[in-house]
Amino acid sequence: MFASLMSFDIKTLLVAVALATTLSAVTRILLWRTHPGIPGLGHWAGASVLGTMALLMIAMRNVVPEWLALSLAQMLIAMGFILMWDGFRRFVGRAPLSRPILMVLIVFAIGLIVASNVLQSLTFRASSNALWIALLSAMVAQELLSAARPREIAMRVSGWLYAISAALFFVRGFAVATGDAIVDPWNPDGLAALLLFWWLCFTMGATLGMVLMASERLQKELDHQASHDPLTGALNRRALLMFAEKELARCRRNGQPLSVLMMDLDYFKAINDHFGHQGGDEFLCRFVSSSQRVLRTEDVFCRFGGEEFLALLPGITSEQGLLVAERIRSAYRSEMENITTLSLPFNATVSIGISQYRPEEEIDDVIRRADTALYQAKANGRNRCELMEFCGAE
Ligand SMILES: Nc1nc2c(ncn2[C@@H]2O[C@H](COP(=O)(O)OP(=O)(O)OP(=O)(O)O)[C@@H](O)[C@H]2O)c(=O)[nH]1
Numbered sequence: 541m542f543a544s545l546m547s548f549d550i551k552t553l554l555v556a557v558a559l560a561t562t563l564s565a566v567t568r569i570l571l572w573r574t575h576p577g578i579p580g581l582g583h584w585a586g587a588s589v590l591g592t593m594a595l596l597m598i599a600m601r602n603v604v605p606e607w608l609a610l611s612l613a614q615m616l617i618a619m620g621f622i623l624m625w626d627g628f629r630r631f632v633g634r635a636p637l638s639r640p641i642l643m644v645l646i647v648f649a650i651g652l653i654v655a656s657n658v659l660q661s662l663t664f665r666a667s668s669n670a671l672w673i674a675l676l677s678a679m680v681a682q683e684l685l686s687a688a689r690p691r692e693i694a695m696r697v698s699g700w701l702y703a704i705s706a707a708l709f710f711v712r713g714f715a716v717a718t719g720d721a722i723v724d725p726w727n728p729d730g731l732a733a734l735l736l737f738w739w740l741c742f743t744m745g746a747t748l749g750m751v752l753m754a755s756e757r758l759q760k761e762l763d764h765q766a767s768h769d770p771l772t773g774a775l776n777r778r779a780l781l782m783f784a785e786k787e788l789a790r791c792r793r794n795g796q797p798l799s800v801l802m803m804d805l806d807y808f809k810a811i812n813d814h815f816g817h818q819g820g821d822e823f824l825c826r827f828v829s830s831s832q833r834v835l836r837t838e839d840v841f842c843r844f845g846g847e848e849f850l851a852l853l854p855g856i857t858s859e860q861g862l863l864v865a866e867r868i869r870s871a872y873r874s875e876m877e878n879i880t881t882l883s884l885p886f887n888a889t890v891s892i893g894i895s896q897y898r899p900e901e902e903i904d905d906v907i908r909r910a911d912t913a914l915y916q917a918k919a920n921g922r923n924r925c926e927l928m929e930f931c932g933a934e
Contacts, residue, residue, distance in 0.1 A: 548733045557740050558595050564747040565592045575754055583627025584750055590620035591743075607660075611653050614669055618649035621676035628680050631753070632687035632695075667716035674709035677702045694756050698749030705742050708735060769843040771821055772828040780842035780850060784903040787840065787854050791897065798897040799861030801851040802910035803831075803868065806889045806922040808847040823876065823888060830875040834867040850907065858896035858927050865892040865925040873923075889923035896928075 565588035572581040597613035622645050626637045637645075652672065656665035684699030712735050767779035775783070791798040805811070805827060812820040824847065831849070835841055840852040851868075853861055869890055876888035893913030897906045909928045917926040 548737055550733055550736070553733065553736050553740065557736060557743070558599075560740050560743045561588070561592050561595055564588050564743050567747050568750060571751055571754055575758070578631070578754055578757055579633075580627035580629070580631030581750075581754065583623045583630065587620040587624040587627065588747070590616045590623065594620065607657055610665060611657060614653050614656070614665065615649065617669060618652075618672055619646075621673060622646070622649075625676050625679050625683070628683045631757075632683055634683065634687070663716055663719065667713045669713075670709045670716060671713035674706045674713055677709060678706035681706055692753075692756055694749055694752030698746065698753060701742060701745050701749060705738070708738055772825050772843055774828045774832075774849070775840065775842040777842060777844050777850075780840060780844070780852065781903065783840045784852055787852055788897065788903055791854060792899065796855045797857045798906075799853045799856045799858050799864075800895050800897070800906045800910040801853065801861060801865050801868070802844070802893045802895075802907065802914040803827075803849040803851070803865075803890050804892075804914055804918070805847040806891055806918075807886060810886070811888060826875050827872050827890065830871040831868045834864070834871050839864075850910075858894050861894045861896065862925055862927050865894050868892065869923070869925060887923070891917035891922045892925040893917055894925060894927045 565585070568581070568585040568588045572585040575581055594613040594616035597609045597616065601609035601613075603609075622637070622642065626642075630636055649672065652668040656668065681699050681702035684695050684702065688695040688699060712731055715731055767775060767782075769776045787798060790796070805823065808820065808823070811823055815822070824843075827849070828841070828843070831851070832841055835851060835853075838854055840854075842850050844850040851864075853864060856864065869892060872890050873887060891914060893910045893916065895906050895909035895913055897903075913926040913928040917924050920926065
């Protein structure tokens, strides 16, 4: 059937598979040891070690009783795939496999091995093993393809690799079960040989995919660190200025308004003195979460520095911006009321300055005018919002 496509030298193929499996195990162990903070990598390494041991068992089937070697190999493969699935779940941020599911999988795997020995059927052993690999590969494919975001190409490609593998092993499982002649493992043109060749490609592809996925993950973390404030999780000033250029260009193009809110927590030094630096940090985090709750998804909010924050409101005039600022002010006040009235001689409040972008301006000019309005709000007694246009400084 496959003779017209390609023909394999089975012994050479087996040596290549053994080499690729061992190399994969070494690569995955190194990947895990060099990135211990990424979840799931230890499981991938463990799975590949089990895979290598399974091959060793198959190679030893003439040295130890065949049923024992094959049973151990089957068990190692079964456990390796469970470990692999669990590792992928952890990697994509899902909960590890629960104890009951693990128990069911392990009992089922043992059941298949016992049945293979009781029936003394190589056909049953081969087909149940293939169907097991197919099933767990399908689970891995589902985890990866459903979790991959558009830019996570390595995760998407790996997902498809597992999906193709699942399909091929399902075919193999059913072909063996129905006694098709093409599954003879020593037939260089048979399905078994084709699958062995696929396994060689898959082992290398899956390991390469893991390396690329780990690198994608690291890059994502680096991007996040470069653009976010580590304490509050809000965007940092650098990221805001990047967004601001884009938003400004968009508003210029569409003739839309854009407003800027400059916010500064009041009496923050006193808050620090009263609650300590860590207590002060908690106020900063609470301000960020209460503000983000009242902003739209298209608004850009950042920690501008210290206890100063800035929000960019595309499509919003300064008068509308004043309403948004009032919402932020009251949200923060009610968020902190319970804590501060108990132990502070004053309320935890915020002062906000608002300005609206004018066609000839750059972003620095709008921010400077919002800052002037903020200064005015502080001078007028704090816990208030001032609109630049109202304070007569233009
Ligand atoms: N806890 C904490 N404090 C910070 C952080 N960044 C800056 N601060 C503190 O914020 C305080 C700002 O104090 P000031 O600039 O005097 O302002 P203020 O006390 O809020 O007074 P007004 O703004 O005039 O109401 C300083 O004591 C800084 O040490 C931070 O990340 N965490």
